[in-house]
Amino acid sequence: MDIQTTPLPSHIVDTLSQVTTATLTTILFKKGLRNIWIRQTAPLMAGQKRVVGRAFTLRFIPQREDITSPASWSSPISTRAAVEAMPAGCVAIADTAGIVDSGIFGDILCARMHQRGVAGLVTAGAVRDRAGIQVAGLPVWSSGVSAPPAVAQLAFVGWQDPIGCGGVAVMPNDIIVADEDGAIVIPADLLDSVLETALDQEQTEAWILDEVRKGAPLTGLYPMNEENKARYEAYRRQG
Known part of the structure; x- marks a missing residue:
């Protein structure tokens, strides 16, 4: 104690x-x-x-x-x-x-x-x-x-x-x-080590969820393929 x-x-x-x-x-x-x-x-x-x-x-x-x-x-x-x-x-x-x-x-x-x-x-x-x-x-x-x-x-x-x-x-x-x-x-x-990725993981999943709500298929999105990774990085740079 x-x-x-x-x-x-x-x-x-x-x-x-x-x-x-x-x-x-x-x-x-x-x-x-x-x-x-x-x-x-x-x-x-x-x-x-x-x-x-x-x-x-x-x-x-x-x-x-x-x-x-x-x-x-x-x-x-x-x-x-x-x-x-x-x-x-x-x-x-x-x-x-x-x-x-x-x-x-x-x-x-x-x-x-x-x-x-x-x-x-x-x-x-x-x-x-x-x-x-x-x-x-x-x-x-x-x-x-x-x-x-x-x-x-x-x-x-x-x-x-x-x-x-x-x-x-x-x-x-x-x-x-x-x-x-x-x-x-x-x-x-x-x-x-958790802190290194926690916010990024949360933000990534929020973007994926938003894409799903727009009608995007899960294939290549969750997990992301190279094309969607590039789209996500572009989104982050804009924000």
């Missing part, structure tokens, strides 16, 4: 905020990574903005009566302490051991996270107090909602450790991007 999470530079956040998770998964697939889309994570509210930030990992394990009780909320290793350790700009991402019938965070903790500048929360588990979270303003991706508190089924055991979330390995300070299609992980060591 001594791993420091430094905020992503604003220009990186701005760049990745213009790129869909669908495009990013394609880029990472070309680099050999196939398992980076976090399963069972969907936007909790309609219209949530795309969020980008370094992963601040949280780990829960199945509850056991001698280690989970309301008294654990005041422990030095508690969700409350973890929230206070979250730096501005991070994306909190929680491993709930596949358990979805307890809500790991509710309106109060989400309100505090939003106040601290946390970009969002991602979990393949559940949250609680949907209406209150909406008021809190923190973007959340989860498997859904569950009324019981976390301690009913889960024990919180720490933060900033490697975790598994939705079948995906997540290391502290990996980059999380979440939008309407769910949440993905960009390994920190691959960030620079």
Whole structure:
């Protein structure tokens, strides 16, 4: 829990905020990574903005009566302490051991996270107090909602450790991007190489889509042959 999470530079956040998770998964697939889309994570509210930030990992394990009780909320290793350790700009991402019938965070903790500048929360588990979270303003991706508190089924055991979330390995300070299609992980060591092609890939696919809407056939367009590559380059020079 001594791993420091430094905020992503604003220009990186701005760049990745213009790129869909669908495009990013394609880029990472070309680099050999196939398992980076976090399963069972969907936007909790309609219209949530795309969020980008370094992963601040949280780990829960199945509850056991001698280690989970309301008294654990005041422990030095508690969700409350973890929230206070979250730096501005991070994306909190929680491993709930596949358990979805307890809500790991509710309106109060989400309100505090939003106040601290946390970009969002991602979990393949559940949250609680949907209406209150909406008021809190923190973007959340989860498997859904569950009324019981976390301690009913889960024990919180720490933060900033490697975790598994939705079948995906997540290391502290990996980059999380979440939008309407769910949440993905960009390994920190691959960030620079992803940035080299991300905007170009997004712009290329936007041009291809525009051509399709004009009635162009897919053959030679997606992927582009030399003729269409030349047309696209001419389009870019004009723009």
